[in-house]
Amino acid sequence: MDLVILSRWQFAITTIYHFFFVPLTLGLGWFVAIMQTQYYRTKNENYRRMYKFWGKLFLINFAMGVVTGIVQEFQFGMNWSEYSRYVGDIFGAPLAIEALLAFFLESTFLGLWLFGEGKVPEKVHLASIWLVVIGSNLSALWILIANGWMQHPVGYVINEATGRAELVDFAALIFNPKAWLFFWHTISAGFVTAASFVLGISAWHLLRKNEVDVFRPSFTMAAIIGMIGLASVGLAGHTQGQELMETQPMKMASIEALWETEQPASFSIITIGDLTGKNLVWEWRVPYLLSFIACNDFSCEVRGVNDVQAEYEQKYGPGDYVPLMVITYWSFRFMMGAGLLLVVVYGYGLYVAMKGWPEKWLKWMKWLPLMIALPYIANSTGWILTETGRQPWIVQGLLQTADGVSPLSPGMVLTTLIGYTLVYAALMVADVYLLRKFARAGTAAAMHEGEDVAPSILGGSDDAEPVLLGAKK
Amino acid sequence: MSYEVLQVLWFILIAILWVGFFFLEGFDFGVGMLMPFLSKNDTERRAIINTIGPHWDGNEVWLLTAGGATFAAFPHWYATLFSGFYPALFLLLLALIVRGVAFEFRSKDPNPKWRSLWDWCIFFGSLLPALLLGVTFANLAHGVPIDANMHYTGTFWTLLNPYGLLGGLGTIGIFLLHGAIFLDLKSEGVIRERAHTFAKKFWIVQVLLTLALLVATYFFTDILGKLGVNPGIVPITGFVTMLLTGTFLNRKRIGWAFAMTGVTVALTLTTAFMIMFPRVMISTLNPDWSLTIYNASSSAYTLQVMSIVALIFVPIVLAYQGYTYWVFRKRVSADPKTLTY
Numbered sequence: 184m185d186l187v188i189l190s191r192w193q194f195a196i197t198t199i200y201h202f203f204f205v206p207l208t209l210g211l212g213w214f215v216a217i218m219q220t221q222y223y224r225t226k227n228e229n230y231r232r233m234y235k236f237w238g239k240l241f242l243i244n245f246a247m248g249v250v251t252g253i254v255q256e257f258q259f260g261m262n263w264s265e266y267s268r269y270v271g272d273i274f275g276a277p278l279a280i281e282a283l284l285a286f287f288l289e290s291t292f293l294g295l296w297l298f299g300e301g302k303v304p305e306k307v308h309l310a311s312i313w314l315v316v317i318g319s320n321l322s323a324l325w326i327l328i329a330n331g332w333m334q335h336p337v338g339y340v341i342n343e344a345t346g347r348a349e350l351v352d353f354a355a356l357i358f359n360p361k362a363w364l365f366f367w368h369t370i371s372a373g374f375v376t377a378a379s380f381v382l383g384i385s386a387w388h389l390l391r392k393n394e395v396d397v398f399r400p401s402f403t404m405a406a407i408i409g410m411i412g413l414a415s416v417g418l419a420g421h422t423q424g425q426e427l428m429e430t431q432p433m434k435m436a437s438i439e440a441l442w443e444t445e446q447p448a449s450f451s452i453i454t455i456g457d458l459t460g461k462n463l464v465w466e467w468r469v470p471y472l473l474s475f476i477a478c479n480d481f482s483c484e485v486r487g488v489n490d491v492q493a494e495y496e497q498k499y500g501p502g503d504y505v506p507l508m509v510i511t512y513w514s515f516r517f518m519m520g521a522g523l524l525l526v527v528v529y530g531y532g533l534y535v536a537m538k539g540w541p542e543k544w545l546k547w548m549k550w551l552p553l554m555i556a557l558p559y560i561a562n563s564t565g566w567i568l569t570e571t572g573r574q575p576w577i578v579q580g581l582l583q584t585a586d587g588v589s590p591l592s593p594g595m596v597l598t599t600l601i602g603y604t605l606v607y608a609a610l611m612v613a614d615v616y617l618l619r620k621f622a623r624a625g626t627a628a629a630m631h632e633g634e635d636v637a638p639s640i641l642g643g644s645d646d647a648e649p650v651l652l653g654a655k656k
Numbered sequence: 657m658s659y660e661v662l663q664v665l666w667f668i669l670i671a672i673l674w675v676g677f678f679f680l681e682g683f684d685f686g687v688g689m690l691m692p693f694l695s696k697n698d699t700e701r702r703a704i705i706n707t708i709g710p711h712w713d714g715n716e717v718w719l720l721t722a723g724g725a726t727f728a729a730f731p732h733w734y735a736t737l738f739s740g741f742y743p744a745l746f747l748l749l750l751a752l753i754v755r756g757v758a759f760e761f762r763s764k765d766p767n768p769k770w771r772s773l774w775d776w777c778i779f780f781g782s783l784l785p786a787l788l789l790g791v792t793f794a795n796l797a798h799g800v801p802i803d804a805n806m807h808y809t810g811t812f813w814t815l816l817n818p819y820g821l822l823g824g825l826g827t828i829g830i831f832l833l834h835g836a837i838f839l840d841l842k843s844e845g846v847i848r849e850r851a852h853t854f855a856k857k858f859w860i861v862q863v864l865l866t867l868a869l870l871v872a873t874y875f876f877t878d879i880l881g882k883l884g885v886n887p888g889i890v891p892i893t894g895f896v897t898m899l900l901t902g903t904f905l906n907r908k909r910i911g912w913a914f915a916m917t918g919v920t921v922a923l924t925l926t927t928a929f930m931i932m933f934p935r936v937m938i939s940t941l942n943p944d945w946s947l948t949i950y951n952a953s954s955s956a957y958t959l960q961v962m963s964i965v966a967l968i969f970v971p972i973v974l975a976y977q978g979y980t981y982w983v984f985r986k987r988v989s990a991d992p993k994t995l996t997y
Binding site for chain 2: 242243245246247249250251253254256257259260261262264265267268270271272273274275276278279280281282283284286287288290291292293294295297298299300302303342345347349350351353589590591595599602603606610613614617620621
């Protein structure tokens with residue numbers, strides 16, 4: 184098998200898996216911190232139960248984000264060594280800064296938050312969770328600065344002597360508009376992910392009339408934050424459209440699979456045809472919409488793939504500069520579809536909470552736990568679009584993906600690809616099992632530290648002595 | 657500062673990050689390896705984990721920062737090392753992944769099989785990184801096949817040479833001792849007694865391992881050319897503190913014993929960096945093909961920027977990490993009522 188393809192698959196799997204956990208960490212941290220702040224201010228026991236309950240789920244999810252993040256930091260050197268040599272002078276800095284500024288902060292204060300209750304003043308304990316939130320959000324910023332540079336390289340020169348890109352303007356690197364748009368979009372998506380998580384689990388309990396005094400305020404908080412987050416994510420995404428037109432016109436064209444330049448450009452909700460765009464079977468189009476997405480203007484010209492391809496051939500020499508459009512086209516529609524469906528979800532959520540929980544509307548709540556999947560779909564497809572839409576480039580216009588790969592044997596990469604996939608799959612099962620168990624158990628389980636609540640799926644009895652290495656009685 | 661000074665400075669800073677990582681995560685790897693053997697029931701295992709519970713994650717960030725700093729300051733070093741030692745790093749990552757998850761997950765279900773599974777993950781997740789890190793640094797001091805294009809041409813098995821394996825064993829050993837003394841310092845009752853007994857018995861093993869490593873270093877590295885017959889104050893002090901550890905253990909001066917193993921860990925690793933300097937990847941094929949701090953580094957501008965960042969944030973990190981050790985300075989007892997799960 185092909186080394187580049189295998190390496191890309193491995194990057195895709197490890198990164199999507201990592202980002203499965205990260206948005207919830209980013210958003211749920213704010214929920215827990217706000218709830219604990221409310222408890223600190225009011226000393227209302229309900230807030231304590233709230234932050235304990237959601238905090239427990241936050242911790243289970245956090246662990247997975249942290250350990251899969253180590254792979255992210257190391258795999259540039261491991262699988263993309265030639266990329267690392269070429270861009271390390273620039274790309275390494277935000278990664279190192281991320282570790283120094285963000286990872287230390289979040290991991291150290293998470294330890295303090297988790298083990299420090301009663302050992303440190305209440306104020307310090309509260310500050311700890313806020314520092315965890317700041318740390319994790321800062322970490323997102325620095326990794327997005329790094330990724331932003333791959334999408335839109337700035338502040339560099341190509342040094343002919345060393346044959347690599349070198350940093351000349353640190354401020355340009357960190358104030359790259361691309362990075363800040365990503366950050367806006369990602370943080371908002373984190374809020375929506377966490378809100379959907381809280382909304383879905385709260386709905387599950389409210390349907391069963393469990394601990395209404397905890398899950399109603401949680402539900403209301405999630406509905407408000409989720410709706411605001413959704414508006415923010417949409418606005419960020421729309422702003423990114425115009426930026427994309429400037430910096431990555433090929434990605435924009437491939438989102439629509441737009442072969443020929445159009446003015447004004449229409450947007451297809453669904454297309455059934457083939458990848459060449461020549462054999463159209465059926466499609467459903469909305470006039471002017473692509474122009475609006477791309478330029479915030481209903482009549483502008485949107486460049487087609489053929490047009491951009493011709494420009495790139497002139498600029499970079501012969502080659503195929505078109506990403507795999509079946510992926511870019513559909514990932515965009517899944518992301519948008521999930522987002523639009525969420526508008527309905529939050530509209531409903533806000534209505535129910537504001538109207539004082541009218542009985543006849545409550546039955547719809549049974550769908551909300553399922554809707555937790557929507558932001559996850561949007562998060563993954565969004566990144567799939569961003570990364571595959573840049574292909575064949577690993578750094579837009581500077582270095583192609585095939586030139587960045589480590590000189591490993593394909594067999595070796597296949598082995599590790601299988602290894603990561605198996606271990607990650609097993610951990611996913613354990614993680615979802617625990618999240619489900621604690622989500623259903625309610626606040627008692629989270630409050631009652633140390634004792635165990637629900638029977639295990641493995642069917643062991645609670646009083647049996649654990650067996651490890653044949654420990655002597 | 658001149659370019660050359662910056663390059664030396666960053667070599668030293670990365671060495672410090674690795675030393676910090678070995679010192680800190682060294683004892684929590686040791687505790688992880690000892691956990692199954694020094695406990696007789698689940699509560700005791702939880703108590704042992706809780707001695708490192710608030711700290712292990714923060715300790716591990718030293719590794720991430722060392723990796724990130726290497727990427728930023730010496731991209732070629734990062735690229736050659738990480739792609740060259742690929743299988744070793746893959747195993748290291750898997751070990752750290754299951755270990756980290758295990759700390760969080762093990763107590764969240766009462767089933768004995770569940771707990772046993774994660775406890776094994778903690779054990780192997782601590783043993784394997786200790787072995788692999790030791791093998792890695794022994795090979796970095798010894799040199800590995802690097803070609804003219806800065807590419808590693810060996811395999812995984814190339815690393816498992818006698819000197820590499822001795823480095824791995826020595827690292828497992830010193831982490832076991834360091835971890836046992838940490839437990840002696842941080843636990844109460846039976847766990848403390850068992851840890852103390854283990855440390856006293858194991859000390860002589862580790863003295864022999866350290867001695868063997870020191871002697872082997874004369875045969876397998878160019879320590880003679882770099883440091884001379886008398887290797888100087890750093891390795892000698894490292895060995896003397898190893899000897900003193902036994903004395904302090906016998907006199908029950910546990911805090912001092914812990915400081916001594918800490919110094920041994922730090923100075924042993926420092927010796928490896930001194931043998932390497934100014935090379936970062938020693939080529940056994942041709943000395944001219946070695947990566948050095950001069951041909952592997954980032955530009956002067958990047959090093960300057962990173963120096964300013966490090967100057968501001970390293971002291972802050974040290975301050976708050978130190979604060980958490982102060983907060984959790986009390987001993988952990990195996991009393992279910994006081995344990996945090």
